[in-house]
Amino acid sequence: MQLARENLEKEQRILELRNQCTIIRTTELAAAQDRLADLERQKDEIMRSYSPAALLDKLQTSMAKLDEESEELHQKFLEKDIDLPPTFVQKYKKLRTAYHKQALLRLAGQTSLR
Numbered sequence: 001m002q003l004a005r006e007n008l009e010k011e012q013r014i015l016e017l018r019n020q021c022t023i024i025r026t027t028e029l030a031a032a033q034d035r036l037a038d039l040e041r042q043k044d045e046i047m048r049s050y051s052p053a054a055l056l057d058k059l060q061t062s063m064a065k066l067d068e069e070s071e072e073l074h075q076k077f078l079e080k081d082i083d084l085p086p087t088f089v090q091k092y093k094k095l096r097t098a099y100h101k102q103a104l105l106r107l108a109g110q111t112s113l114r
Helices: 002-049 052-078 084-113
Strands: none
Touching: 052 084
């Protein structure tokens, strides 16, 4: 009988401890779920930036920049702001080669996505 009374007296403490455990578990779970959601958002953002469409867009942007640079260089040459042999030919060839390499990469990428 004494043991039963002692167990009944401890029942309230056991319930309190059980509630504390539940609170701790749910708090930790919520924090872990928030962290997981953040990581999933980061992953999705990274995946979007490296998607085939995004990479093709980056190539297109880079191609436009190279084309613009080569046109500016060509215009400077026409306006005689730049010397022909050493400077113009090397720079222009480098820009146009880079442009056409990227154009071929973009075309290959578009073709492989079809």
